[in-house]
Amino acid sequence: MTETTASTAFDLGQTDRLLTTTKAVSRRFDLTRDVPMDVLLDCIRIASAAPIGGNREANRWLVVKDPAKKQRLAELYQAAGNPYLASLREAAEPGSRQSRVVEAGQYIADHLAEIPALVIPVRFGQPDETSIYTPQSFYGSVVPGVWSFQLAARSRGIGTRFTTYLTSCAEEVAEVLGITAEVTQVALLPVAYYTGDSFTPAPRRTPESITYLDTWGVAP
Ligand SMILES: Cc1cc2nc3c(=O)[nH]c(=O)nc-3n(C[C@H](O)[C@H](O)[C@H](O)COP(=O)(O)O)c2cc1C
Numbered sequence: 218m219t220e221t222t223a224s225t226a227f228d229l230g231q232t233d234r235l236l237t238t239t240k241a242v243s244r245r246f247d248l249t250r251d252v253p254m255d256v257l258l259d260c261i262r263i264a265s266a267a268p269i270g271g272n273r274e275a276n277r278w279l280v281v282k283d284p285a286k287k288q289r290l291a292e293l294y295q296a297a298g299n300p301y302l303a304s305l306r307e308a309a310e311p312g313s314r315q316s317r318v319v320e321a322g323q324y325i326a327d328h329l330a331e332i333p334a335l336v337i338p339v340r341f342g343q344p345d346e347t348s349i350y351t352p353q354s355f356y357g358s359v360v361p362g363v364w365s366f367q368l369a370a371r372s373r374g375i376g377t378r379f380t381t382y383l384t385s386c387a388e389e390v391a392e393v394l395g396i397t398a399e400v401t402q403v404a405l406l407p408v409a410y411y412t413g414d415s416f417t418p419a420p421r422r423t424p425e426s427i428t429y430l431d432t433w434g435v436a437p
Pocket residue numbers: 240241242318321322323325378379380381382383419
């Protein structure tokens with residue numbers, strides 16, 4: 218890993234492109250190419266620099282490459298995700314962006330077992346509304362690192378997708394992978410090299426329309 222010492226300035230063209238075009242990958246995953254463990258560890262090293270509440274290094278990463286375990290996770294994923302995807306499909310206008318998003322999600326459900334690496338970020342403990350470890354604090358200590366992982370992967374030509382369907386059957390996932398009860402699963406990232414590099418920024422509202430200054434509802 219290289220260290221930046223000479224300058225504090227970043228190439229904004231490059232960093233802004235990285236930040237705005239790191240997308241949820243689906244059909245462009247290269248299912249034929251392995252993602253080496255040392256590359257994944259590099260991404261995890263970078264991800265570990267992200268903020269964590271109370272400096273409590275309680276995050277862990279589980280990388281699943283074993284075909285039989287991926288197959289079992291895929292079956293659980295389909296059981297959890299397919300009914301939801303079917304309901305979204307029914308509500309989506311044919312040919313709309315939402316309809317394309319649903320079909321991209323279906324592709325992941327159909328091909329999960331073929332994706333070279335499934336990366337599961339977890340954290341020791343559980344969110345607790347009644348303590349200082351609120352859900353905000355708990356998940357806020359994991360998700361910045363997950364996004365850093367996704368950015369680090371993208372910088373290396375590797376695509377990712379943040380998925381949460383499997384968190385709805387975390388106990389079954391825990392059984393497949395031997396995850397112990399004190400650990401909370403936060404997401405599952407399918408990870409593979411991507412093909413092509415024509416990712417475009419997602420259409421989003423303008424910053425002025427979603428930002429208020431000093432008083433709620435007052436535009437900046
Ligand atoms: C909190 C969260 C949960 C998500 N869960 C899933 C999931 O379980 N399965 C899936 O295929 N995509 C999942 N996604 C990916 C979104 O569906 C994806 O971001 C959406 O299709 C929009 O695509 P874009 O990010 O390229 O604009 C999730 C994204 C987020 C932020």
